[in-house]
Structures are given as structure tokens and as C-alpha cells.
Amino acid sequence: MSSHHTETKEQDYLIESQGYDDHFHEHHHGDKFQMNFLTTYIFSQDHKVIARQFLITGIFWAFIGALMSLVFRIQLGFPDADLIWLKPFLGKWIVVNEAGIGKLEPEFYYALVTMHGTIIVFFVLTAGLSGTFSNLLIPLQIGARDMASPFLNMLSYWFFFLSGAVMFYSLFLSTGPFSGGWVAYPPLSALPQASNGSGSGMTLWLVSLTLFVVSVLLGGINYITTVLNLRTKGMTMWRMPLTIWAFLVTAILALLSFPVLASGFFLLIFDRSLGTSFYLSDIFVNGQILDRIGGSPILFQHLFWFLGHPEVYIIILPAMGLVSEVMAVHARKPIFGYRAMIYSMMAIGFLSFIVWAHHMFMAGVNPFLSNFFVIFTLIIAVPSAVKVFNWIGTLYGGNIRLNTQMLFCIGFVSMFISGGLTGIFLGNSAIDIQQHDTYFVVAHFHIVMGVAAFFGMFAGIYNWFPKMFGRFMNDTLGKIHFWITMIGAYAVFGPMHYLGMAGVPRRYYRFDLFDAFSGFDAMNKFITIAAIITFLAQLVFIVNFFYSMYKGKRVTTQNPWQSNSLEWTTPIDAGHGNWPGKIPTVHRWPYDYGKDEREFVQQHIPLREGEQHSSH
Amino acid sequence: MAFVQMVDKNLPPSRYQAVKFGMWIAMVSITMMFGAFTSAYLVRKPVGNWYEFKLPSQFFISTLILIASSFFMEWAFRSFKHGKEKNYKLGLGLTLLFGIGFIIAQVISWNALFDQGITIDLNVSGSFLYVLSGFHALHVIGGIGALLVSNFVAFGDKFELSQLRLLRLDLVRQYWHFVDILWIYLLVFLMLQ
Numbered sequence: 117m118s119s120h121h122t123e124t125k126e127q128d129y130l131i132e133s134q135g136y137d138d139h140f141h142e143h144h145h146g147d148k149f150q151m152n153f154l155t156t157y158i159f160s161q162d163h164k165v166i167a168r169q170f171l172i173t174g175i176f177w178a179f180i181g182a183l184m185s186l187v188f189r190i191q192l193g194f195p196d197a198d199l200i201w202l203k204p205f206l207g208k209w210i211v212v213n214e215a216g217i218g219k220l221e222p223e224f225y226y227a228l229v230t231m232h233g234t235i236i237v238f239f240v241l242t243a244g245l246s247g248t249f250s251n252l253l254i255p256l257q258i259g260a261r262d263m264a265s266p267f268l269n270m271l272s273y274w275f276f277f278l279s280g281a282v283m284f285y286s287l288f289l290s291t292g293p294f295s296g297g298w299v300a301y302p303p304l305s306a307l308p309q310a311s312n313g314s315g316s317g318m319t320l321w322l323v324s325l326t327l328f329v330v331s332v333l334l335g336g337i338n339y340i341t342t343v344l345n346l347r348t349k350g351m352t353m354w355r356m357p358l359t360i361w362a363f364l365v366t367a368i369l370a371l372l373s374f375p376v377l378a379s380g381f382f383l384l385i386f387d388r389s390l391g392t393s394f395y396l397s398d399i400f401v402n403g404q405i406l407d408r409i410g411g412s413p414i415l416f417q418h419l420f421w422f423l424g425h426p427e428v429y430i431i432i433l434p435a436m437g438l439v440s441e442v443m444a445v446h447a448r449k450p451i452f453g454y455r456a457m458i459y460s461m462m463a464i465g466f467l468s469f470i471v472w473a474h475h476m477f478m479a480g481v482n483p484f485l486s487n488f489f490v491i492f493t494l495i496i497a498v499p500s501a502v503k504v505f506n507w508i509g510t511l512y513g514g515n516i517r518l519n520t521q522m523l524f525c526i527g528f529v530s531m532f533i534s535g536g537l538t539g540i541f542l543g544n545s546a547i548d549i550q551q552h553d554t555y556f557v558v559a560h561f562h563i564v565m566g567v568a569a570f571f572g573m574f575a576g577i578y579n580w581f582p583k584m585f586g587r588f589m590n591d592t593l594g595k596i597h598f599w600i601t602m603i604g605a606y607a608v609f610g611p612m613h614y615l616g617m618a619g620v621p622r623r624y625y626r627f628d629l630f631d632a633f634s635g636f637d638a639m640n641k642f643i644t645i646a647a648i649i650t651f652l653a654q655l656v657f658i659v660n661f662f663y664s665m666y667k668g669k670r671v672t673t674q675n676p677w678q679s680n681s682l683e684w685t686t687p688i689d690a691g692h693g694n695w696p697g698k699i700p701t702v703h704r705w706p707y708d709y710g711k712d713e714r715e716f717v718q719q720h721i722p723l724r725e726g727e728q729h730s731s732h
Numbered sequence: 733m734a735f736v737q738m739v740d741k742n743l744p745p746s747r748y749q750a751v752k753f754g755m756w757i758a759m760v761s762i763t764m765m766f767g768a769f770t771s772a773y774l775v776r777k778p779v780g781n782w783y784e785f786k787l788p789s790q791f792f793i794s795t796l797i798l799i800a801s802s803f804f805m806e807w808a809f810r811s812f813k814h815g816k817e818k819n820y821k822l823g824l825g826l827t828l829l830f831g832i833g834f835i836i837a838q839v840i841s842w843n844a845l846f847d848q849g850i851t852i853d854l855n856v857s858g859s860f861l862y863v864l865s866g867f868h869a870l871h872v873i874g875g876i877g878a879l880l881v882s883n884f885v886a887f888g889d890k891f892e893l894s895q896l897r898l899l900r901l902d903l904v905r906q907y908w909h910f911v912d913i914l915w916i917y918l919l920v921f922l923m924l925q
Contacts, residue, residue, distance in 0.1 A: 262748070266749060266751040266755075275918070305756045336757075336761075337754050337761070340757050341751075341753050341757060342750070344753065345746065345749055345753055371764070373764075375761045375765035379765050379768035379769050379772065381862065382777070382867070383769075392853050392859040393853070393856055393859070397781075410856050411776075412775075415775055418775060429890060576902070578760040
């Protein structure tokens, strides 16, 4: 115990002697924000508390979203099963026939699919992932007291909470939540009379996601401003951990793309309630022709996917950043190709804005125009491959600690390769003629941005849990969680590639009634069982998470992973303002592992006499 | 020299810059939103079924009012920086009045459109005009809210040249010029179409 005690002392001494004095504690800023229970835990302006709020809300939504997927997977795997046992949970959405057999209402099946997509994409993998880790790590890793505007940061969480509350409420409407697919294409989304879910369900969906856009923008403004303006002395852009670079690029993407989604939503709202025809033309509903003419449904798709494609990078880039950082720490090696990692993130970010129409190849886009989108889409493979090469290069020859977070990093790379390769298929507009709207697409995006992003998130949670809660998560339970999830995810989504190649379409209520698809009954059963097992493994995670929060092994040293970045120079239970005295000054990049016989050298430790900066 | 005499209101210069920078970022995202509207306009127009009509002349009057208010804002800000309390108050008051005047002029313009028979659901060309000018007006109303607060502070509180107050005024000024330039962009865009 005494050795790390002196280590801590030495660290504090270094920060005090070398650090930058911003006169923070003279003004009692920190205390002003935390006067009572309400300002400390509920309407907190401390970025560390807001990060935990985002995380726990995200876990709640992940649980709901996963449960929904189980219900529709049971429907697909066992279309003849008696679902009466779900009646207590789903109420009138389980229809009981004369024989006493309970069936899932087809309309509600669509609602479940729609909600599953909306919840996982926006609430879990955008807010839960980027919201959690951008908030937690940006100020800590760049050496800032807090975000540029702690108040807007707090608002960002509460807009997200409100958005979630509205969406949650919509689940209980008598007409059900929106059921036209998470992409909300008109006319199903534009005409309240189009389907059950297109009425109040869609209205609440729009309200909820508009609030969500506000949340993302408030967060994004803060992340960018903080990274560019509030770095501590010595923390140049090229000394920032890759996590911070990833969050920066993510926030820029979000800031440029979410307003466009908002524009698309506003025009949709006018079509719904003011009788305009931005997206509507030549529509028949119940045999009646509507007087709405001249609009273009493709216009909505353009606006939606102008957000939608950057959105998948908004989801995956933070995961990439977390994986890069965690991997370097636990391979005890500098990240391979630090600058190449950053340039490839920038390239991915830039390209993500000029590929959106690859989601619309079959929607009536000019085939000559499609060619450009094909080319740019395939070019994304280059920076992606650079990143994969660098991760493998980081692992190569490393002194790898095979703990849970490292396993999830390796799993991430595996998933990213598998899902990325099928992306090359789908990026070709010619192959898309066969593959579009099939389970091949479902398999592709679930692996590359669903499972991979979750793996990045898990790596982050297991790694920074000690910073968030002052305790460790159980590593054995973590490994059980990892292996079942890893194998389970491939068991769920692997066979879907095969289904998709055979032309099995997505969003169908059941397949056994079609001659062409009835041969896949056993495969659909297999997928469903694998999904249930994978879900059970997530319960292991949830138990581990909440148990460890209160009863986990306590963190006794400031820097349990012997990591270089600045968050591990703060006290174990850091208060508002992060550092009790001065802010550390940075003297080196964050990946000095195994340099000059030293296992790791933290960023705030000055160069020794004659020591050269690591070239990177 | 003015900065030297300022009372420190717990505002380090780095934070001043950071907050101003945040406002720039917010302006970028609002620009993206209007960029999306005008792009949608450009994508939708060649498809056909598009009524042509003349912009009501009232829109040009409202433009002049908004530009004038921007000049008053700048005058108020500079007066504040140089400690000229009277000019600062007068400038802020005039900015607010002209801002409200702009909204009234916009409402008159919409009435003129309506009298021509161009309602929001008649044809998508008219819908776009209402959407562009309407969302812009909402952003101006947001600015008027901020100007109201500035006026309350200017006339209610004791005059004091602090960093915090300078920052707040600077933000209002930055945003107000932004909505002004945004409107000029929209008007030029609509005229060229």
C-alpha cells in the first residue's frame, strides 16, 4: 500500500509544481454547482454526473429495445406459438382467438420493429454511447475543469430525458406507437390516416426526436467548444488521446447533420398538419385520391439520409476512439499509427457526407447519379482498412492483458471487419438490386454499427467504471458476458446473411406462409434461440454493473490500469472541478508505453534530461 | 484601455473566447438547417408542378428595418465598450423596437401573400416561402427574447463594465447580426429563383 501512496504523493507534487493555476478554487465555482441533493444528483452540471445519467438512461433504453427485438424474434422463429403468456405485458396487442391461442397483432409487430430501430439508433448508440463518454472523458482527458457550458450540458441531458419520456409515453397509446419503420418515410409518416401508428404515435415520435435533436446539438456545441478551447497547457491537438479526436469528429458530424434532419421533420410536420405537399403526390387512401399533389417522397429520403449516413459514423466513431485508447493501454504499447488513425477518422467523417444516396439506390435515384455514390462509398473502405490495420498493428507484439475490456476491443475489431466486408457488397448499386431490403442488409448494419458499437461501449464501460463509480466491475462475469455475446451475436446475424442472399425480405411478419421462404423455418428458430441466449448474457452485464456499483471491489490506486491519460491523475472520487489543486500540465503524447525501459509514462510527467519526444 | 478598468466577474478570458466560439458553432448548425431548406427547395423545384409568383414588395421594407436594427445593435455594443451609458441604452432600445418592427413587417408581407391567394397549402412554391420566412422569423423572435433581457439589464441594473456583461451583450450582438445576414441570404436566394 505504501508504494502507491508515495506514487500518489509524487503525482500530486508534480501537478502542484508543474501544473497550471487557473484560480478555480478561489471562486468556489465547484461548490456553487453542488449545493443540495437536487443540484448534485438530478440537475447536476458536473460533467461526470451527467455522463452517468446518460449511461444509466442508455442502459434502460437498451433493455427496452432488446426486449422488443425478442418479441418480434419469437414471432419470426415460432410463428405458430401461443403467445398468451405475453398478454400481461402487451395487453390488447396479443389477440386471443376462439381456440385460446394468443397471437401478436401484425400492426404491433411493425411498431416493435420501428421502436427497436429508433430506440437503439438514437437513444442507446447516440445518446447512451457518445453522450456518456464524451461527457465523461472530454474534460478529464484534456485537462479541463468541466465543459465550456455546464448549464447547456445539463440541458442536453434533460432534453434527452424528455425526448425519451415522450417516446415511452407513445408506447402506451391506444393506437400504438409509430409503426412505419425507424426511417419514417412518407407517406406512412405523413398521413395520419395511413395506419394506426401514423396518427398520434407518429406525432409523438416527431416531438420526441425533435427534442432529441435539440439535446444532440446542445451536447455537440459543448463538446466541440470544450475540445478546441479548454485544453490544458501543453495539450496540443496532436497530444490528445484518440478518444477525444473521435468525440470531436463525432460532434462535428452531429452538428452538421442533425439540423438537416430537423428540417426534414419540420416539412413533415407541415405535411401532416397544415396540408402542404412537400412529400406527397398522387396518393390513394382507402380508394380515395387525395388532393395533395406535386410533392416528392424522395425529398424526405434525401433529407433523412443526409443525417442518416453521418449518423452511423456518429455511432461508430466514439466506439472506435474508445477501442483505440483501451487497446493501447491494455496491450501496453503505443497505438500503432496515431496520426493515420486521426486522418482516417477525418476522412471517414468527410466521406460520410457524400454517400447518403447509397441508402436509396432502389428508391428511384438516377442510376448515373448512383455511380458517384458507389465510388465514394467504396472509398470509405480505405480509411476503415487503415484503422483495422492499425488496431491489429497495436496488438501485434503487445504485452496483452486479456481482461474484459480488451476482449471487447478485439471483438469490436472482429465485428467491424465482418460487417465492413458486407458493406462492400451493399455499396455496389448493382448488387443492391438483389440485396436491398433483405436480411443481408439487416445482418450488415447490425454487425457493423450495432454489435460493434455496443462492443466499443462495453469496452469503455468496463475500462472507465472505476473512474465513474470508484469500484471495479467483476472480471469473471465480464468474460462470461463477452464470450456469450460474441458467439451469440455471430449466431444471430451470421445466418441472416444467408437468408438475405436467398432474398428473404426484412420487416415481414412471418415467413412460413411463403413458399419461397418457408424452407428457412429451422434457421429462423436458431436465430431466435441465439437471440434469447445473447439477451440473457446482457442480464449478466446489468447485474454486474449495478452490483459492482455498490458492492464491487474498491479502487485503491489513482491509476488502476497504469494508463497515461490525464483522467487517472484525478483523485479516485474527484469532485466538481476534477483536480483538487492545479490542473496538470501536459508534456508528452498519451501513448508513451514501454518507452526507455519504463512501462508507462503519464502525460503530465516532464521529459527527462536528453529524452526525445516519441515520434508519431 | 476599456478592458483594463473592468471589474472581474469571475470570467477568465479563456472562457469568454470559449463561449463566443460556442455561439459560432450554434450558428453553423442553424445555417445547416436553413441550408437543408434551401437545398430541398432546389431539389423540389425542377420536378414540376411549381407556381411562379412575385415576392411581395413588403419583404424589402422588412429587410431594411432588420438591417437598420443591426446597425443600432453595433452602435449599442461599441458604446457599451467605451462606457457611453446613454448611447448604449438608446441603441439597445432601438434595436429591440426595430426587431419587433421587422416581425410586424413580416406579418404584413404574409398577409399580402395571403391576399394574392397564396396560402401555405396552395402549392409547394408558396409553402417553401412560408417555411423559409417563418422559421427565420422564429429565430428573430428568439433574438428579440434575448434583446428584451438585455434591455431589462440595461435599464434596470446599474451600469457596470464587466467581462460577464460584455460577453452577454457580445453574444446577443453576434446572434442578431447572424439572423440579419441569414435573412439577406434567404431573400437573395428567393429573388434569384
